[in-house]
Amino acid sequence: MSGGLRTVEDQLADVLAAVRPLPTRTAGLADGAGCVLREAAIARGGIPDFDNSAMDGFAVRFDDVATASAERPVDLAVIADLPAGTADDPHLTPGEAARIMTGSPVPSSADTIVPFEDTAGGLDDSLTTARVLAAPARRGMFVRRAHDDIRPGDTVLDAGTLLGPRQLAALAAADIARVTISESPRVVVISTGSELVEPGFPRIRGQIPESNGLLLEALSRQAGGTVIRRVHVDDGGAAFRHEIAAATTGGSRADVVITSGGVSAGAYEVVKTELGDALRFSRVAMQPGKPQAFGVLPSGTLVFGLPGNPVSAAVSFEVFVRPALLALQGRSDLRRPALRLPAAESWRTPPGRRQYLPAVVDRTDPAGWSVRPATPGGSGSHLAGALALAEAYAVVPEETAVVEPGDLIDVVLLEG
Numbered sequence: 001m002s003g004g005l006r007t008v009e010d011q012l013a014d015v016l017a018a019v020r021p022l023p024t025r026t027a028g029l030a031d032g033a034g035c036v037l038r039e040a041a042i043a044r045g046g047i048p049d050f051d052n053s054a055m056d057g058f059a060v061r062f063d064d065v066a067t068a069s070a071e072r073p074v075d076l077a078v079i080a081d082l083p084a085g086t087a088d089d090p091h092l093t094p095g096e097a098a099r100i101m102t103g104s105p106v107p108s109s110a111d112t113i114v115p116f117e118d119t120a121g122g123l124d125d126s127l128t129t130a131r132v133l134a135a136p137a138r139r140g141m142f143v144r145r146a147h148d149d150i151r152p153g154d155t156v157l158d159a160g161t162l163l164g165p166r167q168l169a170a171l172a173a174a175d176i177a178r179v180t181i182s183e184s185p186r187v188v189v190i191s192t193g194s195e196l197v198e199p200g201f202p203r204i205r206g207q208i209p210e211s212n213g214l215l216l217e218a219l220s221r222q223a224g225g226t227v228i229r230r231v232h233v234d235d236g237g238a239a240f241r242h243e244i245a246a247a248t249t250g251g252s253r254a255d256v257v258i259t260s261g262g263v264s265a266g267a268y269e270v271v272k273t274e275l276g277d278a279l280r281f282s283r284v285a286m287q288p289g290k291p292q293a294f295g296v297l298p299s300g301t302l303v304f305g306l307p308g309n310p311v312s313a314a315v316s317f318e319v320f321v322r323p324a325l326l327a328l329q330g331r332s333d334l335r336r337p338a339l340r341l342p343a344a345e346s347w348r349t350p351p352g353r354r355q356y357l358p359a360v361v362d363r364t365d366p367a368g369w370s371v372r373p374a375t376p377g378g379s380g381s382h383l384a385g386a387l388a389l390a391e392a393y394a395v396v397p398e399e400t401a402v403v404e405p406g407d408l409i410d411v412v413l414l415e416g
């Protein structure tokens with residue numbers, strides 16, 4: 001506790017303690033894109049799987065060409081042609097070579113590749129004689145050795161890894177066709193507030209366009225969730241009760257419900273009124289995002305009651321909901337790494353609360369990045385427009401009261 005407020009760590013620990021990883025399923029690689037690997041992926045084939053050529057040229061016996069030079073070229077008889085995909089393994093006797101293309105298997109009797117560039121004729125006449133003008137630097141030159149990168153039976157990726165483009169390619173290269181991945185968390189997003197109107201619809205005085213729903217849906221997707229329902233309800237209670245009932249029963253059951261609004265200290269706080277006994281309502285030492293609600297319903301559904309201000313909702317998602325969605329999928333890295341960047345300007349921070357300031361990274365000097373607030377005017381949690389400019393959160397410790405230019409600040413980039 002600090003000043004009657006819970007620490008961010010305590011709140012997050014409560015959340016993560018409630019997470020039970022979701023079931024797994026097996027899938028083809030293409031279906032695994034964006035999913036979390038739940039069992040280590042073991043190489044079936046090696047990378048590379050066989051000795052192969054790194055260059056277009058000639059497979060040779062090193063001893064034949066060890067003394068070759070422009071002044072004393074060595075002529076080899078070309079006895080075979082080895083395009084990519086060939087299964088041939090021609091036997092080379094002394095004085096013989098095989099034309100070979102990049103990626104083709106190196107004949108068992110050869111040990112070195114001479115690239116076309118080091119021969120007199122290059123590709124021309126390459127099926128009769130190879131006149132070698134330079135000795136290879138060493139035996140084995142331009143041969144990619146079998147299993148250089150991965151051996152059959154090696155772990156290519158550990159459980160808990162997110163399968164992105166490079167990971168999928170590595171699995172395919174190791175001849176892995178199916179993977180065990182996590183089910184995606186089923187998420188319901190409920191925005192609360194009698195003032196909310198769908199964007200584009202007519203409004204009367206006091207009404208505002210509903211924006212948190214889209215925000216939380218898109219953030220959930222980025223974190224691997226599947227949003228099965230997004231809805232906004234008024235503060236009366238009946239609609240909210242109905243949505244919670246639907247999200248906790250039957251075929252529309254959710255793993256996670258994310259609400260926004262209705263958790264702070266005012267009147268008409270619908271989440272507090274309806275789920276006051278089921279969730280823990282906390283005041284967390286952070287800015288924005290002080291009022292937080294979290295709990296697990298009897299159905300097992302995790303419920304996050306986020307504050308309604310758009311910046312508060314976005315920050316709360318980043319700090320509490322995203323780690324939970326990743327943990328549900330068995331992800332090993334729940335936190336984004338922070339960069340340490342100097343502040344480009346001065347700004348104030350609230351004493352006793354950790355600040356998560358929407359920020360931009362000044363990359364004018366590629367060798368000297370710095371961080372500044374996304375809005376020059378300050379950090380209002382209602383500034384939904386400024387939020388769109390942010391690419392990071394500057395995270396400033398509880399005990400700091402003012403950031404001075406040049407102070408080193410933790411910066412969490414929000415991409416991905």
Ligand code: AMP
Nearest residue numbers: 191193210211212213261262307308309
């Ligand atoms: P609340 O947490 O319900 O007191 O809401 C705090 C502020 O956030 C109020 O100004 C609300 O109008 C605004 N707000 C709440 N929910 C949304 C939403 N879904 N979209 C945009 N603004 C919202």
Ligand code: MG
Nearest residue numbers: 193261262308
């Ligand atoms: Mg409200």
